[in-house]
Amino acid sequence: MALTKRIPMIAIAVAAVAIAWTFAATTLAHTEHMGLPLDDSYIYLTYAKQIGRGQPFTYFPGGGYSAGSTSVLWPVVIAPFWTLGARGHALVWVAFGLGALLYAAVALGAYRFARDRGGELAGIAAATFALAIAPFAWCSLSGMEVGFAAALAIAALLLLARAERTGPPTKRLGACLAALSLSRPEMTLVAAAVCVACAIQRRRTPRAAAWWLAPLAAPALWLAANRAFAGHFFPNTGVAKSHFYLPGFDWSYWLDTVWTLSGRMVRGLFWDGTSPLVWPRVAAVLYLAGAVRLVLWARRERRYLVCALAIGAPLALMFGVVASSGLWSFQNYRYVAAAFPLLAIPIGCALAPPPRLPVWGRHVWHAAAGVGLAAFAYGAAPGMRSDMLLFAQGAMDTNTQVVAIGNYLNAKLPDASVMFHDAGAIAYYGDGRVYDMLGLVTNHQAEVANNGPGARFEFLESLPPEQRPTHFAYYPGWMGQGEFFGEVLLHTTLLPGFEKRRLVGEGDMQILTATWDHVGTGERPLNDHPGWTIVDRVDIADIASEHAHHWWGALGQRHFGDPTARWSIVEREVGSQGLVIDGGRTIRASGGAPSERFTVAIDPAKAARVVIRTGGQRAYPFHETLDRPITLRLLAGDKELGHLTVAAPDGRFSELTFDLPKHAMPDDAGDVEFTIVASGPYRVFHWFVLQPER
Secondary structure: OOHHHHHHHHHHHHHHHHHHHHHHHHHHOOOOOOOOOOHHHHHHHHHHHHHHOOOOOEOOOOOOEOOOOOOOOHHHHHHHHHHOOOOOOHHHHHHHHHHHHHHHHHHHHHHHHHHHHHOHHHHHHHHHHHHHOHHHHHHHHOOOOHHHHHHHHHHHHHHHHHOOOOOOOOHHHHHHHHHHHOOOHHHHHHHHHHHHHHHHHOOOOHHHHHHHHHHHHHHHHHHHHHHHHHOOOOOHHHHHHOHHHOOOOOHHHHHHHHHHHHHHHHHHHHOOOOOOOOOHHHHHHHHHHHHHHHHHHHHHHOOHHHHHHHHHHHHHHHHHHHHHOOOOOHHHHOOOHHHHHHHHHHHHHHOOOOOOOOHHHHHHHHHHHHHHHHHHHHHHHHHHHHHHHHHHHHHHHHHHHHHHHHHHHHHHOOOOEEEEOOOOHHHHHHOOEEEEOOOOOOOOOHHHHHOOHHHHHHHHHHOOHHHOOOEEEEOHHHHOOOOOEEEEEEEEEOOOOOOOOOOOOOOEEEEEEEOOOOOOOOOOOOOOOOOEEEEEEEEOOOHHHHHHOOOEEOOOOOOOOOOHHHOOEEEEEEEOOEEEEEEEEEEOOOOOOEEEEEEEEOOOOOOEEEEEEEEOOOOOOOOOOOOOOEEEEEEEOOEEEEEEEEOOOOOOEEEEEEEEOOOOOOOOOOEEEEEEEEOOOEEEOEEEEEEEOO
């Protein structure tokens, strides 16, 4: 290739490196050493470190399988650098440097694809758009997998455009599709759509069709490993943040949420002046015009699948995020940022000159397009500068809080067992035994975290002594209660900010010793029941106890953005019986429908007392105020066993009893399912089942 033909590609690469260098320079101007703006970036560094140690898919030495890596391959890419000596802070520079290379590669890939479809101007326009979208640059350089996933998607497009129309895929294309499917969960859907579509096209040649399906073996193995070792197919982040695993989920909520958020996303990206696309309405028109041109190219070249992928992939990725979590604008658009450079391809194609223009018309077209691209780049500069400051602010804040905590633990508490809610830098620098209370890297924990402070309290209370953490690294207010917090060993107060946007949760993350003096205070009835013994109990908000008793409660329908604090509570009382702490829930009963249902072990031949612990406060944050009495009915099958009146809460626990005579249950089974029907909402903390000792 002649040097003159290389000039656009050289210019694109130089522009990408210059932008990346300016991000780094801006960061180093505000903080002592380079850092990454998202704590999640350090999660990948921790997995890379473990891979480098020969312990893949673990999060700390001896920790077992962890399904916490949203991208399977991104830490695999980073890991060799750790093995070769990039330890500690040096791996931060590696992640940043790889992000910069991928940022440039994406722009070059967009240039090549658009150039091959629409000419040099189309390629330059696509690359300019890809480079100028500030959130894509920010996310690519942040140590996350965004640039990696986008680069694989564009590579798949380029390879698919050159693939034979018959026969199996090339080895390079097959490997690219397999890698794409492991780069991000949404990309798995894109790769699967390509593989299945190509297999269907070749259904009359089964061998070729099978080879097109072969790349899907990689995500299938990943999903199977997650299911076998973590209990669910999706990575832990999907369980922690997906609509489908959240309390109060039902399909009417999902349909309403997806419809509403899809509209907000389309307006936010393609209409509102605050869009990251800089000129959103122009971008929307150009995207549609470019889509038409790609369709015409596909008809001429018979490359319909390539066309569908080029047009549909960015929209599929964005709507996939809305359908799975709704977090399309979360943390500077990081969940949809990989779609932005894919939008650049149709936009670039739209600017290609029409084929039958005379020479002078082509000159005019190129001149006008050049002026437009220059104006677009100029308009994008303020947003890029703002995101550089956000990057620097985020890096300074992570250095101040989670990095400092990790270094402190490594230097002064190397043998500590630490429970935290920001799982990245603390684990990476601390390099010890950790437990993620949010469940991003710790299996089976996301459900507890999603159910709020009462569930967190009950989980901690239920831990056997040998599994209890020795320390917490927490924003204290995030736990929902401080019963297990002891002495504060380290404060990490944020420094004054220079960017109005900040990504940290609060101003002071702390290292606290763990204290377990208040464990088990609410495990027995408050009132004496001489001659009676507990034969079973349902500890409300204790997820394990609820599951073991097949408990269900009318918690109310979810609304998008509901905080976890809506789904459980913690109440503390010091009375004549001493200190009692118990987690519970608000049951949002209405219309005489069942409000609770659970199964307990009971001897139907004996009398029984079914005791409910209720009461608590009239109002809790994010919970309804309860200011009137309600009636509870206890049923076994269709048979009503009793009813009682629950007074409005007055700030104290209250225990009420259903007294059941012998043979009150409708059968002789050892397990009985009780149904509670309430006339209105109430609080519940515990159910106890007692029977005579003799």
